[in-house]
Amino acid sequence: MTENVKSQLIIILDTNPVWWGQKPSSHSKAQQKMTLTECLNSVMVFAHSHIMMNHSNKLAILAAHSDQSVFLYPKNEASNPGMSEENGTTEGNDGKYELFTQVDKQIKEGIQSLIDNCMNGQLYPDSLIAGAMTMALCYINKTEKSHEESGIISSRILVIKGSEDNTEQYMNLMNAVFTAQKQNVVIDACILDNDSGLLQQACDITGGIYLKIPQMKGLLQYLLWVFLPDPLERSKLTLPPKVQVDYRAACFCHRNLIDIGYVCSVCLSIFCAFSPICGTCQTTFKIFGPPKGVKKKSKKPL
Ligand SMILES: [Zn+2]
Ligand SMILES: [Zn+2]
Structure with missing residues (x-):
């Protein structure tokens, strides 16, 4: 283990209502599709595991929706930036680590309000991944600066995505990817359904892992085995081989x-x-x- 390095994980979750709302029968493969709730449960367990790996690990979760991108955790990111700093160590009434309860609650509430809001708006089949990535990079830049004296932070972004790519986002996404490369931020992609040429390029450029999971129901296992280890420790592991990158x-x-x-x-x-x-x-x-x-x-x- 590398000492004195805090690992910061930013999860970008694709919450596209069109893709999540599709019936399983419309899928080409016979594999079972998971529900958004099942996916959220897996993501929450994965988030807990990341926090448990080291008491100084940092976490943020963003939702990339069809018409907006928002911070699910820490909530009110813009108005209360100090919130993420306080990793509580107290135990709640049920004996559960207080921080976990807080993370779960904020994610659930955030998703709930996203779904409530999108009922009135227009629905698009793609999600604003580029926007969410830009928000994540701003957040990383800010947290890294505020931790300059208390040790090095290694930051990475994990995109969990099911919906289609939108090539309209090509320029914005590439700008974000090259910024990430410059900031030494690794971008990983866990693909649930549609292969993403844009994210293949993003992972390849920043040295991250691109994985289209063979079985959606096994999401948590792929998250824990492949995406939990920090990039600094990955060289010691045997991870899935690199994919052929669609460099169009x-x-x-x-x-x-x-x-x-x-x-x-x-x-x-x-x-x-x-x-x-x-x-x-x-x-x-x-x-x-x-x-x-x-x-x-x-x-x-x-
Ligand atoms: Zn053209
Ligand atoms: Zn020109």
Whole structure:
């Protein structure tokens, strides 16, 4: 065990109501689909395990919903940033570690209010993963700064996701991923259903683990075996082999994933079709015929 290193875990849970609401029969595979409640129970046990690993370990949980991303724990993150600092060590009336009760209560209440609110709004089949990741990175930046003197913090983000990717988020997500790489934040992904090309890239770039779990019902086991160990200790373990990463980029014009495209030589924007003016930096390209200066020179008799 590495001494004096606190491990901070930020869990981003996909709570997309469209995906969670789908009937199991609509799934291509015969595997049983778990309910959001079952998933939450697994995530809570996993969160407890992380806190139990070391008394100074830190935890935060975010929900990536279809129309918003919110902190489930610590609650009121923006208004009361000091709350997460106080890991209570007292026992509750039922003999349960007080902090666990607090974590569970806040997660359940947070999910409940998310579900209540989304009844009135519009539903989308994708979740705001990029937004949640950005919030997580801001939170990590803040906590790491406030702990600078009391020891090193190793931070990581775990995304638990079932819904489809939305290539509209490509740019925002990639910006978040490169920020994470710069901050030495590892991004892990535990995929419940639809493979995610964007998260494959995120995990590969930051040195995290991307795993599409073979059996949804076994979520807790995968969480505890694969995602509980801190990245610093993973080299000692035999973990699932790396996946083939889908490194396609999304074009800046339609946000479609493309294999071959046009890249602006000035700003490196990617386009699926040729355009004489770059849509991002407005550079005009002259590609028809050789440059004029060369033509004139060749006409001159030597
Ligand atoms: Zn395009
Ligand atoms: Zn350009």
